[in-house]
Amino acid sequence: MNTLSGRLAISTDAITWTLRTSGFGGSAIYCNTYGNNLYLIGGQIGRLDTSTDTITWELRTSGFSSSDIYDMVYENGIYIAVGNTAKLNTSTDAISWTLRTIGVNVSPFGVAYGDNLYVICGVSGMISASTDAITWELRTSGVASGVFYGLEYFNGLYLINGSGSQTRVSTDTIHWIQKTSLVNQGYSISYGNDIYVTTGNSGQVVVSEVKLRTGNGGDGIKGGGGGGGSISNILNTTGPGGRGGDGYVRISWV
Numbered sequence: 469m470n471t472l473s474g475r476l477a478i479s480t481d482a483i484t485w486t487l488r489t490s491g492f493g494g495s496a497i498y499c500n501t502y503g504n505n506l507y508l509i510g511g512q513i514g515r516l517d518t519s520t521d522t523i524t525w526e527l528r529t530s531g532f533s534s535s536d537i538y539d540m541v542y543e544n545g546i547y548i549a550v551g552n553t554a555k556l557n558t559s560t561d562a563i564s565w566t567l568r569t570i571g572v573n574v575s576p577f578g579v580a581y582g583d584n585l586y587v588i589c590g591v592s593g594m595i596s597a598s599t600d601a602i603t604w605e606l607r608t609s610g611v612a613s614g615v616f617y618g619l620e621y622f623n624g625l626y627l628i629n630g631s632g633s634q635t636r637v638s639t640d641t642i643h644w645i646q647k648t649s650l651v652n653q654g655y656s657i658s659y660g661n662d663i664y665v666t667t668g669n670s671g672q673v674v675v676s677e678v679k680l681r682t683g684n685g686g687d688g689i690k691g692g693g694g695g696g697g698s699i700s701n702i703l704n705t706t707g708p709g710g711r712g713g714d715g716y717v718r719i720s721w722v
Contacts, residue, residue, distance in 0.1 A: 478522050491525045503542025506562055510537030518562050531557050531565040543581035546601050550576040550588055558601050570604045582621025587641055589616035589628050597641045607641050622659035629654030629666050
């Protein structure tokens, strides 16, 4: 759990929460992640702490100087931290951090990993992707002036939300589909148990349930029945029906 004023709490059931001493003092904690047996928290003025038990925290040198850290992720043995002044740093141990060039002078707010791609998003509708967290390639989001804050990858989908009710989904980070969101300033997005949850300002929480609907079945072959199709309510696409199996000819023996 990350908050303003350096407050940090943990829970094993998301119902009962226990406060921990983060060492952030009055500075805000903006993000957290877990990987390789380490918990990481990051926030204002580039502060980054690590812990193996969420009780004792150790200050690390993030390389962000006075720039805020907005989001972090751990995948494939790499920690990635993104933040203000176009900062993106990587590390393999959460101790030594290396500044990377993202190819654009805007601040990333979100970072995620999925389908062998690291993806970041941020100011001016910026989306960029990388296979190694070193070389980054800009994508076309279709948004020129808005800010993307939340970014996650679930079930083969990259999901982004942000200012102006901007919610977009993609299967490849290249083609993005705009979705209608009731949150006018989305800050985060998550998924679990077939439900997407997005949160925003003024305490807004909006959910979207994954709905599987029946599509048209495929044609049968030689009497074999065709498989049923499907429709995705997230991507607004129709899945093809399965090909029918071979039929058989009955032979009578005398």
